[in-house]
Amino acid sequence: MSSKAEKKQRPSGRGSSRASRSGRAAQAVVATEEQGNALSVSEPEPQAELPKEEPEPRLEGPQAQSEESMEPEADVKPLFLSRAALTGLADAVWTQEHDAILEHFAQDPTESILTIFIDPCFGLKLDLGMPVQTQNQLVYFIRQAPVPITRENFEATVQFGTVRGPYIPALLRLVSGVFAPQIFANTTWPESIRNHFASHLHKFLACLTDTRYKLEGHTVLYIPAEAMNMKPEVVVKDKELVQRLETSMIHWTRQIKEVLSAQETVETGENLGPLEEIEFWRNRCMDLSGISKQLVKKGVKHVESILHLAKSSYLAPFMKLAQQIQDGSRQAQSNLTFLSILKEPYQELAFMKPKDISSKLPKLISLIRIIWVNSPHYNTRERLTSLFRKMSNEIIRLCCHAISLDRIFEGYVSSSKEDLQGCILCCHAWKDHYLQAVQMHTEFSSRGWVLDQTSIFAQVDAFVQRCKDLIEVCDCQYHFARWEDGKQGPLPCFFGAQGPQITRNLLEIEDIFHKNLHMLRAVRGGILDVKNTSWHEDYNKFRAGIKDLEVMTQNLITSAFELVRDVQHGVLLLDTFHRLAAREAIKRTYDKKAVDLYMLFNSELALVNRERNKKWPDLEPYMAQYSGQARWVHILRRRVDRVMTCLAGAHFLPHIGTGEESVHTYQQMVQAIDELVRKTFQEWTSTLDKDCIRRLDTPLLRISQEKAGMLDVNFDKYRSHLAPSPHTPLLQLSQEFNSHLLTPLFIILSLSYITICLLLTFYFFSFFLFVSPHLPPCYQHFNFITYLKTSKTMIGQARWLTPVIPALWEVEAGTSLEPRSSRPAWATWQNSISAKNAKISQAWWHKPIVSATREGEVGGLPEPGRQRLQ
Secondary structure (H helix, E strand, O other): OHHHHHHHHHHHHHHHHHHOOOHHHHHHHHHHHHHOOOHHHOOHHHHHOOOOOOOHHHHHOHHHHHHHHHHHHHHHHHHHHHOOOOOOOOOOOOOHHHHHHHHHHHHOOOOOEEEEEEEOOOEEEEEOOOOOOOOOEEEEEEEOOOOOOOOOOHHHHEEEEEEEOOHHHHHHHHHHHHHHHHHHHOOOOOHHHHHHHHHHHHHHHHHHHHHHHHOOOOOOOOOOOOOOOOOHHHHHHOHHHHHHHHHHHHHHHHHHHHHHHHHHHHHOOOOOOHHHHHHHHHHHHHHHHHHHHHHOOHHHHHHHHHHHHOOOOOHHHHHHHHHHHHHHHHHHHHHHHHHHHHHHHHHHHOOOOHHHHHHHHHHHHHHHHHHHHHOOOOOOHHHHHHHHHHHHHHHHHHHHHHOOHHHHHOOOHHHHHHHHHHHHHHHHHHHHHHHHHHHHHHHHOOOOOOOOHHHHHHHHHHHHHHHHHHHHHHHHHHHHOOEOOOOEOOOOOOOOOOHHHHHHHHHHHHHHHHHHHHHHHOOOOOOOOOOOOHHHHHHHHHHHHHHHHHHHHHHHHHHHHHHOOOHHHHHHHHHHOHHHHHOHHHHHHHHHHHHHHHHHHHHHHHHHHHHHOOOOOOOOOOOOHHHHHHHHHHHHHHHHHHHHHHHHHOOOOOOOHHHHHHHHHHHHHHHHHHHHHHHHHHHHHHOOOOOHHHHHOOOOEEEOOOOOOOEEEOOOHHHHHOOOOOOOHHHHHHHHHHHOOOOHHHHHHHHHHHHHHHHHHHHHHHHHHHHHHHOOHHHOOOOHHHHHHHHOOOOOOOHHHOOEOOOOOOOOOOOOOOOOOOOOOOHHHOOOOOHHHHHHOOOOOEOOOOOOOOOOOOOOOOOOOHHHHO
16 A cells, blocks of 8 residues: 555655646646556656647737647536535535636645635635634635646645634544544554554643643543553553553543642632632532543443553552542532522522622521531631632622722812722622621630631722722812713812913913823723732823922912912912812911911901091091091991902802901901990090080072072081081181172072982992993902981972081991981980980981092002092
């Protein structure tokens, strides 16, 4: 057989050498070889060598060559298709592209393999090589010799076959079912070659069998079929065969040791949960029971008997491990029985949110304690500690599913913080329930709780710290980038000439923060993986960048407060930077500026107090003594009240000692102002006459008795003595009017003046009525319309001609005197003032002065004579 193969190879080699010169001659040689026998092998040689006929195709031209080259294509295609046993090939569509690939493989000697398969997406495909993706079925054609494939040399040149299913099982079936029996049954090989090859083939089949079933999670012992039909007494005489059997037993021993030591690998697994533990023991139970069944098979017992007769040293360790397999199978079944009570509760736990897990933890701990007390094999310290550690891993895994890193880094600050806080509370609840169980077990059980608590909660503590780090990232987005819940807050507006520059500095801080945040998001490995040590390095870099931003923010706050000149402006700035005050470094600067704000308020109080302590206030010449002093005190009160109202509405101001002292100083000043008002009122009422109300009803003008159609001045001289003042130019004017009659010209001028004053007053009222609501916030505190309503100016009976005091005195029990309304006088003063004098407080006091009041601008000194205070 071998000689015939060698004789066939020689003509084939001669044909392949001639293929380099003429493909047509080579095809003729191969065709002759297939049709002839051993004697006729030399006969085609003269036909193959036709020196006169070879040049003829060249003389006929390329057309003849193309016709000859087209002949193999039509002949070869049916040969390939007839040998392609592929499901669905008959219904597949064959295209010109497939013809081109098949022709190229047949004509190009460098292409070694052609595969035909049906792709689920693209249908029928032909590849010059193995497909990239694993196919369920494929047909392969392998070129054995580097010659073009023709109809004549197809059988000798092409090897073909079909592969079904995964490659490794298919290879195991092919080798063990086809090649191995033929190789082991072959006795024509030299003994040394046969023994060496058989030994390596056994090793290969053992590894291939082990790999094939490990992919499915099983352990299968490879039983060599070489000595199965031989008696042990005969096999013992063949030392080479005994060594090969010992090699198989060594492989069995290694497989059993791997199965027995697999528990240690699972116990040390840091990311596995209780469900994985249950699944492991189920697979282990199946694996050990499967090995136990294999150990009693006929083939294993036959190998044991052979090695027993051969007195092999490998038999005793194997038998010991076999006994351990039997014991391990019983233990695995027992452990699986007890661990199965945890399956349903943990499956329910897998669909819960972290905030709902806490209520299920006591039951789970109780079930683990039941296993500890009742299981005969799973009650060791190491296994229970490992089970609790796996429970910690399961809680961490559930919390990780509830955390969205994309939402955290995309600015959903509020919702992300809620999720992180829920995970932290869940981890703390797990630890608290565990400690309560330990306390109860120690109190009521005689068996001590000897588990390693540090090992159980090491991962939990690291995960809690990781959640706190992510909460800090959320806070930084809220502080430095104005992110709240997927949207950025409005950019604050700063007043003054440096406002745009402060805004640019704030935007620069935000840009730097976003760069640091992007670097943190690109951290290597999983952010929530507590074993990822690279997180600490990247997070420390992020924290260092945040510290630089805090310094920049402190400088920004300091520069913004350099332009503050009044309390209202300072309160607005503190409100703007209030969200940053949660950071400890920025809070110190924030508190300092709050102290500066209260010091500014204290300076305002000091100015008012110095003005209040004057013995004689600086009144304008046209103002009366008592009414002017009361008006002056009222302006001082409004000045400090406006600032205090602004501070009282600033809820974000820190509670510091300076602020409390400022409030106390304000309260003392208010009490002093109220006392001054009461004293001034008492002094004024003591100077009044009982008939002053009747005198106020006297008209200022009367019809002249001497000149018809003329008016005379009817000015009562007594009125000038109600509130004497050395600076009363109108008093002299009234005396002149009393001594001289008014001329018609003077009356016309007076009426014109009155008309102009009324028109101006009307326009003045209209302006403040429609414009004051649209004024900037810094001017809206000055509500002139409200003041006019409270003053209740009366224009009637020609009293507009006589300047009056624009205020009414009013006192309520326990409060200060304020010119606001014309309600009844105070009941507490009825003993000191007569009934008529009490009516004086309800009426306008006519005094020849101008009812004008000046108030300072915002933040200034709103009283007359401010220039003298400066």
